Amino acid sequence: MKTKGLDKRQQIIDAANTLFYQKGYNPTSFSEIADAAGIPRGNFYYYFKSKDEILAGVIEDRLSRIKTMLVGWDQQFATPKERLKRFIKILLNSADDAARYGCPMGSLNIELGKTQPELQAEARTMFDLFLAWLTRQFAELEHGAKAKHLAQHLLGRTQGVAVIAHAYSDIGFMKREAKTLAAWVDALP
Amino acid sequence: MKTKGLDKRQQIIDAANTLFYQKGYNPTSFSEIADAAGIPRGNFYYYFKSKDEILAGVIEDRLSRIKTMLVGWDQQFATPKERLKRFIKILLNSADDAARYGCPMGSLNIELGKTQPELQAEARTMFDLFLAWLTRQFAELEHGAKAKHLAQHLLGRTQGVAVIAHAYSDIGFMKREAKTLAAWVDALP
DNA sequence: GTCTATATGAAGATAGAC
DNA sequence: GTCTATCTTCATATAGAC
Numbered sequence A, B: 001m002k003t004k005g006l007d008k009r010q011q012i013i014d015a016a017n018t019l020f021y022q023k024g025y026n027p028t029s030f031s032e033i034a035d036a037a038g039i040p041r042g043n044f045y046y047y048f049k050s051k052d053e054i055l056a057g058v059i060e061d062r063l064s065r066i067k068t069m070l071v072g073w074d075q076q077f078a079t080p081k082e083r084l085k086r087f088i089k090i091l092l093n094s095a096d097d098a099a100r101y102g103c104p105m106g107s108l109n110i111e112l113g114k115t116q117p118e119l120q121a122e123a124r125t126m127f128d129l130f131l132a133w134l135t136r137q138f139a140e141l142e143h144g145a146k147a148k149h150l151a152q153h154l155l156g157r158t159q160g161v162a163v164i165a166h167a168y169s170d171i172g173f174m175k176r177e178a179k180t181l182a183a184w185v186d187a188l189p
Numbered sequence C: 001g002t003c004t005a006t007a008t009g010a011a012g013a014t015a016g017a018c
Numbered sequence D: 001g002t003c004t005a006t007c008t009t010c011a012t013a014t015a016g017a018c
Helices: A002-023 A030-037 A041-047 A051-076 A080-093 A095-101 A104-115 A117-140 A144-168 A171-186 B002-023 B030-037 B041-047 B051-076 B080-093 B095-101 B104-115 B117-140 B144-168 B171-186
Strands: none
Touching (some): A002 A030, A002 A041, A002 A051, A002 A095, A002 A104, A051 A117, A080 A095, A080 A117, A095 A171, A104 A117, A104 A144, A104 B104, A117 A144, A144 B117, A144 B144, A144 B171, A171 B144, B002 B030, B002 B041, B002 B051, B002 B104, B030 B041, B051 B080, B080 B095, B080 B144, B095 B144, B095 B171, B104 B117, B104 B144, B117 B144, B144 B171
């Protein structure tokens, strides 16, 4: 049945999503994904013709979750500063995972950026979503032409926090930096 | 001859160093390192018993270069702020490489941190060197107990810059952020 | 010390039975 | 739609001739 097929497809994506995050894209094998999804290796290729396609599916899935999250924040918070601080709060909410596996977006981009530019271009679209949303917040704060630069700056700050926190498994550092960043937002003109 | 052996060993380390940076540790095969070093695959194992040992050699080599660089900066610059700004200037000097391959320390730590904690612990020692040196600079600026936090903060800032610059191959962003960071140092008490 | 040949295993991918 | 069996390639690693 088609619904069953879609379910299995989603199961594969969910399993791959977790493994790509925890192990990386290239180090994750088909067998691992198949095992985690409870699907025999062979049947795998019925849903995805190649590993690249699984990655595309995983990224598509992540993009849709990010979009939903950002739309939710737009509705939930009245001011750009509140929204920016909600963004920064990701550092607190994801501290445990980030300390263990890094940032799901950042680590994937770094891995793919070295030798797989086509795949990295797909992974980059996750950053694109955040950058566009952040740029809008800074634009609403009347930062004009600087809005995009501020968005890149803030995204970069959070990425740097994730790198150091991951390298040292240091959740305390993430909390300190989240505070610093929130203060930075509060102090914005 | 022993000298010849040492030369070849160094050739292997140099080749591996470049490949680990440009491709990553796990995606780099023995064959590639051997080819790049101009050494047949088999002879390889005479110098290194395993891939882990090559990594250890590469990291040792990088550590020694970093130490030399930091000692040089200590001699070359009279004030902590000048030294900190020299550190930030790495972003400008390495902009081309960072845009293509990311930060050699950060990307290695992220890759290894996911599933190879023992190897990542070795890679982390490169960060340790910078953190200790940066902490000393902030301590000289009388930041007391905050010196280490400021060191982590600054190292994180540069790592974040590298991640975004890599993801977007954006050298302009690195230059902007280097300016912002230099201004941050100048404004320090 | 240096090199060739090769063992061994795991990866991605395919063919085809059911 | 689902599964088994298998092909091919490439990885790390070793044995042993020179």
